[in-house]
Amino acid sequence: MKVKSWLVAGAMTLAAVAQAQEMSDEAIKERIKPVGSVNIGGNDAQGAAAGGGGGGTRSGEAVYNNACVACHGAGVLGAPKHQVAADWQPRLDERGFDMLLQNAINGYNAMPPRGTCGDCSDDEIKAAIEYMMEGI
Structure with missing residues (x-):
């Protein structure tokens, strides 16, 4: 069974559009954002939220x-x-x-x-x- 070239081209176009939509600046920022952070002194709110390290009990x-x-x-x-x-x-x-x-x-x-x-x-x-x- 032969596949019409226009059908293949259409499917490829749809895939390219879908990928382009996923490549927005916001989507890229979301995908590459850090998974955590390091608190280097001074921010008691972050230490307390993590369960310690902020100097409090x-x-x-x-x-x-x-x-x-x-x-x-x-x-x-x-x-x-x-x-x-x-x-x-x-x-x-x-x-x-x-x-x-x-x-x-x-x-x-x-x-x-x-x-x-x-x-x-x-x-x-x-x-x-x-x-x-x-x-x-």
Whole structure:
């Protein structure tokens, strides 16, 4: 079956028009824009939006989501899971909150000191534990 040359030419013209429409300045800018940015000091709003780095104290939720969820979300190597009373209550009964905090700061079993948040303050670690134990 022969294809008419005018049909092929028409299809190529439509494809060229579609591509030309996609090549507008705005479309090009959108396609090549940076996927992120680096904050080099001073802009507290950006640091706070990213969950830290702006000099302020990060919330327990922000610390958990950035540093704790990898292990405590799934219970990796026996880590107590977020808001699971059956995981937290025996630890509280046996060691108390202050010892749980010291274990989190200094490391315990498979958990390294400060978990995966090496730049967290003691207060931020405490807030993360409190967040994980909310409602227990």
